[in-house]
Amino acid sequence: MAYIKDMESAFEIIAEPNRRAILSLLVSSEQSVGEIERRLHMTQPMVSKHLRVLRETGFVESTVDAQRRLYRLKPERFQEVDTWLEQFRRFWSEHVDALERHLGRMESSKPTTQATRTKKKGKRLRGPNRERDRGETK
Amino acid sequence: MAYIKDMESAFEIIAEPNRRAILSLLVSSEQSVGEIERRLHMTQPMVSKHLRVLRETGFVESTVDAQRRLYRLKPERFQEVDTWLEQFRRFWSEHVDALERHLGRMESSKPTTQATRTKKKGKRLRGPNRERDRGETK
DNA sequence: TATAAATATGCCTTGACACGTATATACGTG
DNA sequence: CACGTATATACGTGTCAAGGCATATTTATA
Numbered sequence: 001m002a003y004i005k006d007m008e009s010a011f012e013i014i015a016e017p018n019r020r021a022i023l024s025l026l027v028s029s030e031q032s033v034g035e036i037e038r039r040l041h042m043t044q045p046m047v048s049k050h051l052r053v054l055r056e057t058g059f060v061e062s063t064v065d066a067q068r069r070l071y072r073l074k075p076e077r078f079q080e081v082d083t084w085l086e087q088f089r090r091f092w093s094e095h096v097d098a099l100e101r102h103l104g105r106m107e108s109s110k111p112t113t114q115a116t117r118t119k120k121k122g123k124r125l126r127g128p129n130r131e132r133d134r135g136e137t138k
Numbered sequence: 139m140a141y142i143k144d145m146e147s148a149f150e151i152i153a154e155p156n157r158r159a160i161l162s163l164l165v166s167s168e169q170s171v172g173e174i175e176r177r178l179h180m181t182q183p184m185v186s187k188h189l190r191v192l193r194e195t196g197f198v199e200s201t202v203d204a205q206r207r208l209y210r211l212k213p214e215r216f217q218e219v220d221t222w223l224e225q226f227r228r229f230w231s232e233h234v235d236a237l238e239r240h241l242g243r244m245e246s247s248k249p250t251t252q253a254t255r256t257k258k259k260g261k262r263l264r265g266p267n268r269e270r271d272r273g274e275t276k
Numbered sequence: 277t278a279t280a281a282a283t284a285t286g287c288c289t290t291g292a293c294a295c296g297t298a299t300a301t302a303c304g305t306g
Numbered sequence: 307c308a309c310g311t312a313t314a315t316a317c318g319t320g321t322c323a324a325g326g327c328a329t330a331t332t333t334a335t336a
Contacts, residue, residue, distance in 0.1 A: 015153035027225050048284050067282045067333045075230035087165050092213035186314055205303045205312040
């Protein structure tokens with residue numbers, strides 16, 4: 001019952017893998033809880049709980065069919081996410097070529113993008129300066 | 139250091155509001171940690187931590203500029219999200235008109251979508267059947 | 277109406293992550 | 307080379323949500 005205190009933002013809803021799986025499953029057609037349960041190998045309570053979240057946040061809606069509940073998608077919230085992506089889509093389409101140039105340079109010289117930046121007060125670092133990359137894990 | 143054990147999926151990264159704010163801020167241009175700190179009113183360690191996550195998961199990259207680190211966006215992961223949205227985009231564009239019809243009906247008759255479903259074994263519920271909506275909280 | 281099938285809820289545990297505070301590290305400058 | 311600035315990291319803490327298990331609820335059927 002304490003379900004959903006935060007989690008307002010569409011993004012937090014689709015952050016959950018099982019929830020995304022459910023949503024993807026519902027793309028084809030509406031499904032009952034049991035069907036979802038079987039297809040996704042989740043326990044029934046889990047499916048119900050996730051569906052509840054999805055329902056209460058407007059990602060899906062349900063219809064009663066005898067003892068079953070049939071769940072299906074509702075578009076609104078997805079568009080919300082889509083809208084947010086807009087800004088980045090604009091960004092990356094503007095810089096596609098710049099990116100390609102960047103990547104092309106990447107493999108020829110190791111010195112990173114560092115070489116690219118040359119303005120900014122002329123205060124450049126002296127010496128080899130290997131940018132020791134302590135974070136670039138993964 | 140225990141940073142990122144789960145959180146593989148792009149979605150979990152952008153689930154965090156501050157992180158989304160940072161990303162949105164970087165759309166305009168690259169920024170230093172300090173600039174982000176000021177503009178978003180976050181503590182410096184917080185900014186650094188979120189940036190670390192974003193960097194390690196490939197949402198941004200950084201360049202050294204004297205003592206500063208300049209962060210900027212990297213498109214890949216966004217496209218990942220965009221790709222996932224594809225399926226739903228297909229869905230909702232296919233059903234736009236169907237949805238509009240649905241919504242139009244909604245306000246004229248209360249009996250919900252229930253009326254729409256008429257196939258399925260003919261085992262319909264008898265009587266008023268108000269679909270008591272116990273979950274549709276919000 | 278007792279029983280089974282389908283789904284929803286409640287309670288509990290656990291783990292992860294966001295945040296704060298303190299501190300370390302790196303770099304430039306006097 | 308001591309100091310200030312910019313950023314990263316370590317550690318401790320609280321919170322919240324996901325999952326498991328048991329049980330309630332609803333509806334169909336015998």
